Amino acid sequence: MKKKLFVLALIAAMTCMMFASCGGGGEGASDETGKVYYLNFKPEQDEQWQTLAAEYTEETGVPVTVVTAASGEYETTLMSEMGKDEAPTLFQVNGPVGLANWKDSCYDLAGTDVYGQLTSDAYALKDGDKVDGIAYVIESYGIITNKALLEKAGYTVDDIKSFDDLKKVAEDITARSDELGFSAFTSAGMDGSSDWRFKTHLANLPIYFEYQDDGIESTDAIKGTYLDNYKAIWDLYINNSTCDPKELANKTGDDARNEFTSGEAVFYQNGSWEWGGVVGDGLLAEDDVTMIPIYIGAGDEASQGLCTGTENYWCVNSNASEADIQATLDFMNWCVTSKEGTEAMANDMGFTIPFKAAVESNNGFVKQDIANTDAGLTPVSWNFTTMPSEEWKNGVGEALTAYAADQTDANWDAVKAAFVDGWATEYALANEG
Amino acid sequence: MDKALKKYAPIFVIPTTAAFIIGFVIPFIEGLYLSFCRFTTVSNAKWVGFDNFKYALTDADFRQSFVFTVSFAVVSIILINVGGLGLALLLTRKLRGTNIFRTIFFMPNLIGGIVLGYIWQILINCILSNAGKPLLALNSTAGYWGLIILMCWQQIGYMMIIYIAGLQNVPDDILEAAAIDGASPVKTFFRVKLPMIMPSITICVFLTLTNSFKLFDQNLALTAGAPKHSTEMLALNIYNTFYARAGMQWKGYGQSKAVIFCILVIVISMIQLRATRSREVQA
Known part of the structure; x- marks a missing residue:
C-alpha cells in the first residue's frame, strides 16, 4: 500500500513538473521592461518583420516576437492566440467590420506618440473619441498594365482615360488577338486565391461612387446605383480575357499572374503588393509596367486616381500588462520614426506608411499613385472595409462566377440580389444582438 | 504476476487518464459551457442561456447541411463497405500479386484530405469542362458525387484491409464443412462468411458512418460548400458560422451547433453499434 502511494506521489510530481515547464516559459526577467508580441497579418513580409524585430531587440534589449498567421487564417489564429495567457500585444484588424470582434480588447491609442505621428486622422480607426486602431500601410490597386504589349497593339496608357477608352482598346485587342498573340485581360479567376480581386476590390468601385453621391461613409443598405457599371466592367474583363468565361471558376491568382508576366495579356487587376510578383529577374522590366485606374464609367473619370487606402490597422491589446503595452507602443513608434524602421518598411517591405517620418518606397505602383495625386487626380478610397461580412462577399462572388459561365439577365439579377438584398440581410445578421 | 500487475497498474493507467482528461474531458466540458455563452476568446465568455441553441435549431442552412450530410452518409457508407468487402473477397483468393494490389488499394488512405480534395477538384473540373458542364x-x-467518389477512393482500401483480416479469421473447417454439405459459393458467402465477419462489418460501418458525418477537409477543399452552401456538410457549416461574420454572437451560435453535432454523431453511432453488434455470432 505504501509503495502504491509512493508511486502515485511520484507520478503526481512528474505531471506537475511537466506542466510547470510548459507554462512557465517567458516570464521573469522581462517583466519590468515589458515585451512585444506582434501577430502579423501579411505573410509576404514575414521575413522582413523578423529581421526588423531582431534589430530592435539588439538595439533596446526589449524582446519582440513576431508571428505571422497563414494566408486567410488571421482571424482563426488571432482568436486562439488571444485566449492564451501570453496573448499578442500588437494585432491587426481589417477595418470597422473586423473591429467588431475585438473592440473590447483595443487599447485607446489617443494621445500616444505613435498616433501623433500619423499624417492624417483619416488613417485612424475610431469608435467615438476612442482610437482603436491606426493604419500602418497605405496600398493602391488598379489595372496593372504591360506598356510594351500595349504599344505593340498600337496604344499607349495616355489613350486610356475613361471606361469607353478602356473598352475600345480591350475590344480592339480581342479582335486582333490571334494576330497580336496576346489578350487584353488576364483571367478573372474566381478560385478562392483570386476571387477577392472582384468580389471585394472591384466591388469597391460601385460602392465608392454610391457613397460619394450620398455623402456617406458606410451604410446598412446599399442601393446598387452603379451596378450597371459594375456589370459593364465585369463583362469587359471576362469577355476579353485569356480564357473562356466558363473556365473562370477554376482559375487561380497564380494563373493570372503567370499570364501577365509571360506576356499573354496586357491588363491585370491587382495592387501595389504585387510589385515584387510582376517585376524583377525573369519577370517584366520595371519600365514596362504601370498601373492605371479602374474606370467603370461613373463619376468624373478625368480626375479619377488609383484605389488607395488600407485594410491593415494596428491595435494594441488592452488586456496586456502595462509594461507590455508601453513596450509595444515604443516598438510601434520606433518602427515609424527611426531610420532603421522607416527604411525597412519602405525598402524591404515596399510599404508606403502614413507617418510623418516615412521614407519614399521603391515600389513602382506606389510611386505611380503619388505621381497621380500630385497631378491632381483624386484617389478612390477603400470602402470594402464596410462590406457587412465575408458571407456577403462570398455570395457576390458566387453570383459573379455563375453569371460569367452563363451571361443571362437572370444570372445578373442574381448578382444584384446578392449585392443589394444580401447587404441588408448580412448587415442585420452581423449587427443583431 | 497478477499481484505485480495490479500494483503497478496506476503507472500505466494514470498518464493516459491524465492525457484523456486534459485533452478531452476538460475541453469538452468547457465547450459545452461555451455553447451557452457569447464569446470571442474562451476567457471572456458571457452566459446567455439557450439563445444560441434557439438560433442553431432555426437556421435553415444548418438544416440543409444536415440533409446533405445524411444523404451523403447513406450513399457513401453503402458504396464504401460494398466496395471494400468486394475487394477483400477478390484479394483473399490467393491470386498472383495479391500483396501488391492490397498495397495499391490501401495507398490513397495515406494522402491527406486537403490534398486529395484539391487533386480531385482539378480532375473533376477537367472532366466537367471537357463535357461542357458547369x-x-x-x-x-x-x-x-465528387465527394462520394473522393471518399470511396480514399476509404475503400482501408475498409478492405479490415475485411481481409476478418475473412482470414473464418475457420477453414467451417468452410470445408459447408463445401462438403454442398453449399454453393454464393450460399457459403451469405450463410457462413458474412455472419462470421460481422465484427469487421460493425467496425467498418462505424468508421465510415462517423467519418462521413465528421467530414471536413475533403469538403472544404473540393467544393467549400459552393454553390450557395448547397454542398456544405455539418462540420463545414459550423466552421463557417464561426468565421464568416464578424460579431460576438456568431461564436456562440457555432459552438451550440458543434454541441448539437457532437450529440447527433454519438447517438447515431450508438444506434448503429447496437444494431450491428446484435448480429455478431461466435464460431
Whole structure:
C-alpha cells in the first residue's frame, strides 16, 4: 500500500513538473521592461518583420516576437492566440467590420506618440473619441498594365482615360488577338486565391461612387446605383480575357499572374503588393509596367486616381500588462520614426506608411499613385472595409462566377440580389444582438 | 504476476487518464459551457442561456447541411463497405500479386484530405469542362458525387484491409464443412462468411458512418460548400458560422451547433453499434 502511494506521489510530481515547464516559459526577467508580441497579418513580409524585430531587440534589449498567421487564417489564429495567457500585444484588424470582434480588447491609442505621428486622422480607426486602431500601410490597386504589349497593339496608357477608352482598346485587342498573340485581360479567376480581386476590390468601385453621391461613409443598405457599371466592367474583363468565361471558376491568382508576366495579356487587376510578383529577374522590366485606374464609367473619370487606402490597422491589446503595452507602443513608434524602421518598411517591405517620418518606397505602383495625386487626380478610397461580412462577399462572388459561365439577365439579377438584398440581410445578421 | 500487475497498474493507467482528461474531458466540458455563452476568446465568455441553441435549431442552412450530410452518409457508407468487402473477397483468393494490389488499394488512405480534395477538384473540373458542364463551383450535383467518389477512393482500401483480416479469421473447417454439405459459393458467402465477419462489418460501418458525418477537409477543399452552401456538410457549416461574420454572437451560435453535432454523431453511432453488434455470432 505504501509503495502504491509512493508511486502515485511520484507520478503526481512528474505531471506537475511537466506542466510547470510548459507554462512557465517567458516570464521573469522581462517583466519590468515589458515585451512585444506582434501577430502579423501579411505573410509576404514575414521575413522582413523578423529581421526588423531582431534589430530592435539588439538595439533596446526589449524582446519582440513576431508571428505571422497563414494566408486567410488571421482571424482563426488571432482568436486562439488571444485566449492564451501570453496573448499578442500588437494585432491587426481589417477595418470597422473586423473591429467588431475585438473592440473590447483595443487599447485607446489617443494621445500616444505613435498616433501623433500619423499624417492624417483619416488613417485612424475610431469608435467615438476612442482610437482603436491606426493604419500602418497605405496600398493602391488598379489595372496593372504591360506598356510594351500595349504599344505593340498600337496604344499607349495616355489613350486610356475613361471606361469607353478602356473598352475600345480591350475590344480592339480581342479582335486582333490571334494576330497580336496576346489578350487584353488576364483571367478573372474566381478560385478562392483570386476571387477577392472582384468580389471585394472591384466591388469597391460601385460602392465608392454610391457613397460619394450620398455623402456617406458606410451604410446598412446599399442601393446598387452603379451596378450597371459594375456589370459593364465585369463583362469587359471576362469577355476579353485569356480564357473562356466558363473556365473562370477554376482559375487561380497564380494563373493570372503567370499570364501577365509571360506576356499573354496586357491588363491585370491587382495592387501595389504585387510589385515584387510582376517585376524583377525573369519577370517584366520595371519600365514596362504601370498601373492605371479602374474606370467603370461613373463619376468624373478625368480626375479619377488609383484605389488607395488600407485594410491593415494596428491595435494594441488592452488586456496586456502595462509594461507590455508601453513596450509595444515604443516598438510601434520606433518602427515609424527611426531610420532603421522607416527604411525597412519602405525598402524591404515596399510599404508606403502614413507617418510623418516615412521614407519614399521603391515600389513602382506606389510611386505611380503619388505621381497621380500630385497631378491632381483624386484617389478612390477603400470602402470594402464596410462590406457587412465575408458571407456577403462570398455570395457576390458566387453570383459573379455563375453569371460569367452563363451571361443571362437572370444570372445578373442574381448578382444584384446578392449585392443589394444580401447587404441588408448580412448587415442585420452581423449587427443583431 | 497478477499481484505485480495490479500494483503497478496506476503507472500505466494514470498518464493516459491524465492525457484523456486534459485533452478531452476538460475541453469538452468547457465547450459545452461555451455553447451557452457569447464569446470571442474562451476567457471572456458571457452566459446567455439557450439563445444560441434557439438560433442553431432555426437556421435553415444548418438544416440543409444536415440533409446533405445524411444523404451523403447513406450513399457513401453503402458504396464504401460494398466496395471494400468486394475487394477483400477478390484479394483473399490467393491470386498472383495479391500483396501488391492490397498495397495499391490501401495507398490513397495515406494522402491527406486537403490534398486529395484539391487533386480531385482539378480532375473533376477537367472532366466537367471537357463535357461542357458547369464546373464544381456552380454544380451541386457534381459536388455531391465528387465527394462520394473522393471518399470511396480514399476509404475503400482501408475498409478492405479490415475485411481481409476478418475473412482470414473464418475457420477453414467451417468452410470445408459447408463445401462438403454442398453449399454453393454464393450460399457459403451469405450463410457462413458474412455472419462470421460481422465484427469487421460493425467496425467498418462505424468508421465510415462517423467519418462521413465528421467530414471536413475533403469538403472544404473540393467544393467549400459552393454553390450557395448547397454542398456544405455539418462540420463545414459550423466552421463557417464561426468565421464568416464578424460579431460576438456568431461564436456562440457555432459552438451550440458543434454541441448539437457532437450529440447527433454519438447517438447515431450508438444506434448503429447496437444494431450491428446484435448480429455478431461466435464460431
